[in-house]
Amino acid sequence: MDIKFMKEALKIAKNSGEDIPIGAIITKDGKIISKAHNKKEKNKDATAHAEILAIQKAQKKLNRYILNDCEIYVTLEPCPMCAWAILNTRIQKIYFGAYDVVYGSLGSAADLRKLLNTKTNVIGGIQEEECSKLIKKYFKKIRN
Numbered sequence: 001m002d003i004k005f006m007k008e009a010l011k012i013a014k015n016s017g018e019d020i021p022i023g024a025i026i027t028k029d030g031k032i033i034s035k036a037h038n039k040k041e042k043n044k045d046a047t048a049h050a051e052i053l054a055i056q057k058a059q060k061k062l063n064r065y066i067l068n069d070c071e072i073y074v075t076l077e078p079c080p081m082c083a084w085a086i087l088n089t090r091i092q093k094i095y096f097g098a099y100d101v102v103y104g105s106l107g108s109a110a111d112l113r114k115l116l117n118t119k120t121n122v123i124g125g126i127q128e129e130e131c132s133k134l135i136k137k138y139f140k141k142i143r144n
Contacts (some may be wrong), residue, residue: 001095005032005073006127010097012037013050013075013134021134024050025073026058026091033070034058050074051082055089067091075131077104077124083112087120094122097131 005025012035013023019038026034036053040046051074059065068090075097078086083105086094094106105112106122113120 001071001093001123001126002027002030003126005071006075006095006097006131008032008035009073009075010127010130010134013131016050017042021138022050022074022076024054024075026054026067026070027073028058028062028067028070033061047081049079049082051078052085055085059089065089071095073126075127076100076135077106077108079103080105080110080112087112087116087118092120094120095126096122096124097127098135099124099128 005027009023009025013021016037018041023037024035025032034054034057036050036057038050039048039053058067058070066089070091071093072086072091073095077096077098077100099108101108103109107124
């Protein structure tokens with residue numbers, strides 16, 4: 001785990017514009033191979049979550065769908081759709097910032113790893129305060 005990658009994911013999240021500020025980075029051999037932020041609103045696409053977009057870029061770059069030699073850093077615990085996509089790519093190490101007690105699907109609200117009987121390593125709470133503040137600030141702005 002390298003804190004600089006979560007800091008980069010946070011930087012990317014801040015570029016989400018009108019979307020919920022979530023950033024995702026995929027690394028291989030200690031180097032960033034893809035990065036993305038949410039684009040649901042921008043693309044008018046419910047599947048345009050940061051994790052999904054980062055996975056698609058990594059798969060294209062590596063010309064394969066299995067990413068078992070990669071790691072992913074996400075500013076918020078992945079939702080069910082994103083968690084399932086990550087698990088299906090066989091990424092072995094998942095790092096996230098803020099916990100999501102409502103939709104988090106890697107331990108908070110649910111743990112989809114149990115459905116696949118996988119040994120995927122998940123570590124949450126990295127830069128948690130900064131990640132949480134960014135999301136709370138976004139929703140406060142939306143509500144006002």
